[in-house]
Amino acid sequence: MAIEPSARIHPSAVIEDGAVIGARADIGPFCVVGPDVTLGADVRLRAHAMVTGRTTIGDGCDVFSFACIGEIPQDLKFGGEQTDLVIGARCRIREHVTINTGTEQGGGVTRIGDDCLIMAGAHVAHDCRVGDRVIMVNNSALAGHCVLGDDVIVGGLSGIHQWVRIGEGAIIGAVTMVTHDVIPHALVQAPRGELDGLNLVGLKRKGVSRADITALRAAFQMLKQGEGAFQDRARRLGDDTESAYVRQIVDFVLADSDRGFLTPS
Known part of the structure; x- marks a missing residue:
């Protein structure tokens, strides 16, 4: 002792x-x-x-x-x-x-x-x-x-399934079950965990520039509506972006995943 x-x-x-x-x-x-x-x-x-x-x-x-x-x-x-x-x-x-x-x-x-x-x-x-x-x-x-990045918030009474990754700066709403990986800076809510947008409040509180937030909004729309598989859309984002925040999302999606991803509805 x-x-x-x-x-x-x-x-x-x-x-x-x-x-x-x-x-x-x-x-x-x-x-x-x-x-x-x-x-x-x-x-x-x-x-x-x-x-x-x-x-x-x-x-x-x-x-x-x-x-x-x-x-x-x-x-x-x-x-x-x-x-x-x-x-x-x-x-x-x-x-x-x-x-x-x-x-x-x-x-x-x-x-x-x-x-x-x-x-x-x-x-x-x-x-x-x-x-x-x-x-x-x-x-x-x-x-x-489970793997949680920096600055993640997990709401009350929420559960994260084994092997799930939650990207940096994401927020999980209350009473939510998350069974798939969540991209950085995302907003997830609803009982079965739906990817419902970006954690804009968290980004603004962190002092992220307007240019980066605009780039993240555009990236989210491309992930939501672009052609091809989810990883293909992320790969194309990586070819076009100069935003470090968008690059975080790209690297996260292209890394190994044991659970697959929550994708925009």
Whole structure:
């Protein structure tokens, strides 16, 4: 066990031998920290939070009451192998959130980026890769092997099917089931997840130029109404565009996909 002298640990907390507790960490009443856990500097665990497994939590994270972080995957193929969970810096993980470690078949690591907000009751399954500044709203869930780009928002009570990729800057509306890949900067809504346009609010908040937004609008229309298969339309976009944002969409569509794509209706 390695505990920085500046860390504050409530007497009722259980810190198992082998855990590493960073400087100025604050561990509240009745928390449990497992033997293979590493907590960075300024991490806060509020009352009754549990961190277990081979888990690393980055500096400045705040884990709220009754969150369960680093438990084994909910996967019948999991055979007890040693796998990891890595959470970046300054993430806020709210009440009753569950995040599982990886599986050997999926690469062995579940990874969450920096500055994420994971709201109450949300779930991140094994082998997911979540980018920076992602927001998961209350009771949303990622199945195994999902990949979320930076700045994605997943609405409340929404579910993402296993192996699905959500491109950077996309927004998933509340109470939506997503079973196919979502292009960057897209807006997806409706119960069975329909690609309904661009995340214009997110683009404007990010300060994306009017020229790039115009280019994205034109690209979306070409993907919607152009000739040929979806990938063929994207390939033609790549030949014509000078916008880095459109290029993101092109590269995303032309990359490998395990689920196929949501396409404009």
